[in-house]
Every structure is written in structure tokens, then in C-alpha cells.
Amino acid sequence: MSLTKGSNTPVPSTALRVELGWRPGPGVPDADASALLLTGGKVSSDADFVFYNQPVHPSGTVRHEGKHDLGGRVTDTLLVDLARVGPAVERVVLAASADGGTFGQVPDLYIEVRDADRDTVVARFDSPGATVESAFVLGEFYRRQGAWKFRAVGQGYSSGLEGLATDFGITVDESQQHTAPPAAPSAPVTAAPPTTPGSAPVTAPPPAGPPVPLPPPVALPVTVPPPTAPPPPAPPAAPVRLTKVTLTKAAPSVSLAKQGGTSGAMRVNLNWQVRKQFSGWGGKRGRAVALHADLDLDLCALYELADGRKGVVQALGNAFGALHRPPYIHLDGDDRTGASADGENLTINLDHTQDFRRVLVFVTIYEGARSFADLHATVTLRPQHGAPIDFSLDECTVPSTVCALALITNTGGELVVRREARYLVPERGVSPQRTVDRAYGWGMNWTPGRK
Known part of the structure; x- marks a missing residue:
């Protein structure tokens, strides 16, 4: 309607x-x-x-x-x-x-x-x-x-x-505005010991008549509670951040540190949709032939740590990585449709920024197609702290089965994200993993694997 x-x-x-x-x-x-x-x-x-x-x-x-x-x-x-x-x-x-x-x-x-x-x-x-x-x-x-x-x-x-x-009542992060000047320090105050009424010394006049014997004094215990400070106020909820960063060909890089992403977990998400189902490239002169197929993409990451160790995180071979021990990268799961909001996800532990030298996030076609033709995909990097970073993939016009998505490098102690969006065409008999390895000079040895 x-x-x-x-x-x-x-x-x-x-x-x-x-x-x-x-x-x-x-x-x-x-x-x-x-x-x-x-x-x-x-x-x-x-x-x-x-x-x-x-x-x-x-x-x-x-x-x-x-x-x-x-x-x-x-x-x-x-x-x-x-x-x-x-x-x-x-x-x-x-x-x-x-x-x-x-x-x-x-x-x-x-x-x-x-x-x-x-x-x-x-x-x-x-x-x-x-x-x-x-x-x-x-x-x-x-x-x-x-x-x-x-x-x-x-x-x-x-x-x-x-x-x-x-x-509508949302508290928005005003980090772009000028910070209010700090309040002037107050004069130091020395707290005097507490006094109670009648504690000041009193001099009694001499008695008028003969002295009257008094009973011996009795000491009564008196407990004076210490002064208590009011409970500290509950910390205010963190304001909502509205900022985001979209990487383009004209502006392909951004520093995570400058966006506030210096700690916590960063989720790397690949979400895709296929307008037509393609089984691959066929016919004369590489003409794309539309055939029905279930497209299964795998999100992967090549990593090189500061101590020289190298490896890959991927579903193939069950190399899912680990978040709290090397390589500090974990593959969450294997989405075979890409149609859900979750898609495929990697998580990178930014608490170990100094342990990374570089990380290359890439995607391969595991089955269902021999090309990324007519695939519409969005990559989003969502740090736990700081603005999210996203970009879209360009249309694929070559028979590619592997696409380099983003290169994350440690530059001067900061992680810098660069949009790659680079479709690669493997040579005959060369795996997609080995193809992306050669393109970026990782220098690893590869053996066949399954998932």
C-alpha cells in the first residue's frame, strides 16, 4: 500500500x-x-x-x-x-x-x-x-x-x-567540541577534630559550704561514628558515537588510533549479496554465464607478528586462530549465505597492537562459483572503541576467486587500515591462498586442506 x-x-x-x-x-x-x-x-x-x-x-x-x-x-x-x-x-x-x-x-x-x-x-x-x-x-x-x-x-x-x-533524548558524544576548562583548585582545608556540645573546659566556682563528698566518677564508653562521605555518583553512561569512516579510492587509509580504536576487540565483517547466481566464467572469450549455485565465501587473514611469526586464519584446515594468545585473531564462524546481518566475521584483539606487524584480510570462494562476478559486498571494521570503518567492493570484471580486502599495518606503533578491494586471478593450479601470498610477499609454504 x-x-x-x-x-x-x-x-x-x-x-x-x-x-x-x-x-x-x-x-x-x-x-x-x-x-x-x-x-x-x-x-x-x-x-x-x-x-x-x-x-x-x-x-x-x-x-x-x-x-x-x-x-x-x-x-x-x-x-x-x-x-x-x-x-x-x-x-x-x-x-x-x-x-x-x-x-x-x-x-x-x-x-x-x-x-x-x-x-x-x-x-x-x-x-x-x-x-x-x-x-x-x-x-x-x-x-x-x-x-x-x-x-x-x-x-x-x-x-x-x-x-x-x-x-529524542539521546546523549551524543561531543568529542569534537571544546573541552570545558577545569575548575579552579580550591584552597587547602585542614579538618579539625570533631567537637561535641559541652566539650569546652568549664571552671566551676568554689563551693559555698563544706565540701560534699561525691561518688567516684564512672567512665561511660561513648562511640563517636567517623564522618562519612556521601557515596560517589554512578558513572554516567558512555555517550553515543555517531561518527563513522568510509574508505574510498581517493581516501583509502585511516589510523585506528586517531579514531579511538586503540584497545578492545575489533570485529571485521564481510556481508554480501548476489544479484544473480553465477557458477563461473564460461563460453567464448570469458563471457559470464548465469547458472544457479550456492555461493560459499570464506573470510581469511594472513598475519605477521612483531616477532616474525607468520600464519593464516581461515576455516580451511580449521585454522580459526585465537583471540587471547597468538595470533590474537579469531574467525567467528562460517556463513554460507552472506544474506544474514552477521555474514562472516574475524575478531582482532587490539590490546595486542604492538604484537602485530601486519594483517591482510582477504576472501576466497570455497564453492559455488569460480568468480566474484555480480557479487555485492560490504566490509566493516568495527572497533570496540572508536568509529566504525566501512567500504564496498567494486564490481568484479575478471575471473577472480580471491579478493584482498584490507591491509592493516603497524606504523609507528599505530595500526593503519588500508582499503585494498583488489581482485586477484590465480594461475592454473595455484590456490587462492598462495595467490594472495605471492601478491603481498608473505613467503609461506602451503599444503592442501579441507573444512
């Missing part, structure tokens, strides 16, 4: 896929989908803001699934399970923000709500022409008489994602 601004329609209380879409092109900024769970018009906590830096709500009811390039259209998707949304939540606001421009530069912007189980369209709102807005509330789910409805909103913000987030 196509809606106009301000109109609404009932939606099923099931899992819904919310798709933000637009038409890409030269000079068109990237756009990002987000959701806010509201109670009384505001979030209950910063965790109620789901977006690229907080992709999953603690309850699991809202999830940011990420982007896909569908050829002539780019989508960013949220999954919302209304049946599991807490009873205190009155609205789920669905928003979009433009990265590096305004929505006046984004053509054919729309939001579409689909039943995730049946893959049918429940509602769609094509946003009217925008100008200087850099953030939009495109729609919202809201409760009405015990049922959920979707409303087309179309409210713009010229203050971007930050203005939209703060308007």
Missing part, C-alpha cells in the same frame, strides 16, 4: 523488514537507516537508538541489517519484531540520515515495510522532494487500541543525525 504524508495503515504484529532505498549516482551522498524506541516521546536510554554503531537493541526486537547494492538502487534495512517490543514502548520511529550531503541530493528516496516471513509489501512511503534536510523521520510504528499501525511522517532535520538523536 502506497501512503501519502500523514496517512497510516495497520501492520501485522510480526517481524517486519523496513527498507530504506534510494537511487545512487555521482554526487549522491550515502544514507543510513535508524530506529528509536520511544516511551512518552523520548528514549528510555541511549540503548533505544538502533543504527550503524548500535546495530542491535538489547531486547533483540530491532536490528540494523545493513546495506545492499541492488544495481540501480541501494537499500539499508532494519528488522523490527513488533510482537516482542516491550509494553512500555509506544512508538518505533524510523529515520534516515545523509552522510556527506543533504537529502536534496538523494533521488527516489523511499521507505518500505515488508512482512519478513511472506516477503510481501505492507506499506510504502515515497518521500516528497527534500532540500537542505540531512536527516528525516520517514515513518513510525505506533500502538492504537492494542494493535500496531504504520504512519508516513516525512519530517526533516537540517541538523543531521545528531539533531534528530538529541531531539
